[in-house]
Amino acid sequence: MKLLIGPFSQILPLTGLPLKGTLQDEQLTVIEKGGIVVSDGKIVAVAPYKELQREYPDCELAFIDRPMVLLPGFIDCHTHICFDGTRNRDYAMRIAGKSYLEIARAGGGIWDSVTKTRIADMVTLVENTVARANRHLKEGVTTIEVKSGYGLNFESELKMLQAIQQASLHTAATLVSTCLAAHMKPRDFNGTEEAYLQWVLNELLPVLKAEALTNRVDIFIEETAFSATASLTYLQKARELGFAATVHADQFSAGGAAVAVAAGALSADHLEASSDKEIALLAKSDTVAVVLPGASLGLGMHYAPARRLLNEGACVAIASDWNPGSAPMGDLLIQAAVMSAAEKLSTAEVLAALTLRAAPALQIKDAGQLDVGFVADLQAYPTADFRDILYYQGKMKPAMVWKKGDLVQ
16 A cells, blocks of 8 residues: 655655765755655655645555655664663763873773673663664664674674674664674784784684674774774675675774775775875775764764865765764764764755765665655654754754654654
8 A cells, every 4th residue: 555645844855966076955856845655665756745646646645734854764874882881981081181092091992892792691782772773763863784893702793793683673773784893803812913803704704694694894994903904904805705894994093994995895984084195095986985973072083074075076974983982972963963064064965974875885775865666764854944954953853754664753
């Protein structure tokens, strides 16, 4: 049975936009007094409401009786929402002036989350992941990438990825899992970084592939994590095993983005330390430049150079980096709105970065736009003017959210 939803004050389908480079708001298609027809979880038509009433007279109706603006559901292509515990002590130390290394030496940092997540049972990790995914879903995020990386041994990495898989059965949101066993060399691994990465390739990834737990890997390229040389070898071998790649790149020092491009990675994420060289490499490649304003807010550091990346012609996506350490807020829209003011990103650039430009980072071809044949992942904001969504800096939340055509909020 077809369902006609509307009328909406405005519909922004976000169709017909280029994947790379700058965008002006004048490029946005805005359907005034529009409607959308969905069936079997897919979009059948998007057009003025009265036109759809004539064309689909037998549709079931879902009448919208107040001003609303309809957008595609957001795609958050970088999160770490499968974890246990908090790092509130880290945060208190950070805002009191302690450095990253000082916090790590005091027992904080990634290893603190590894310790807490290792001892958490499966039920706890599933419940935590579902709760965070459902909060995201209520805020219009219908597709969520979720990384492992707080296990860093065979049993705990497997447990995390199994928890993500189980969580996907208990939330309407789409969860896309990624193996981040290469988050850092674990303190209890007796060997070099190359030996640890070879262990991941030889022992962990074949099991993940056999159990269909993920087809994606990530690695943190940084002075405190893995070198560029070791990372490139790891990513090339992982791709030979059939895994798609993404990279934590250029967060504190440059070099990771070049590895991401050389390895044919789907995305290079962070980029706060990217120079003109890295920006040019990303702009000339098909690698999505994923900026993470939540990490900048959490760490009290500058934003990634989103404006320069767009000006040079890159595909820029915005993700939340929701994690217990550097980005605990997890509010994608607030982060994007605040960054847009600092980086001078147009409304069109921000909305595209949260939808159609985030989709390629997850190899998604049927979400992020309101177009015929696409998944009916929708969100509606309580306003008659789409510009209000960023104007209120993320405090205006969607009043209605649909996942595959079903109303979930």
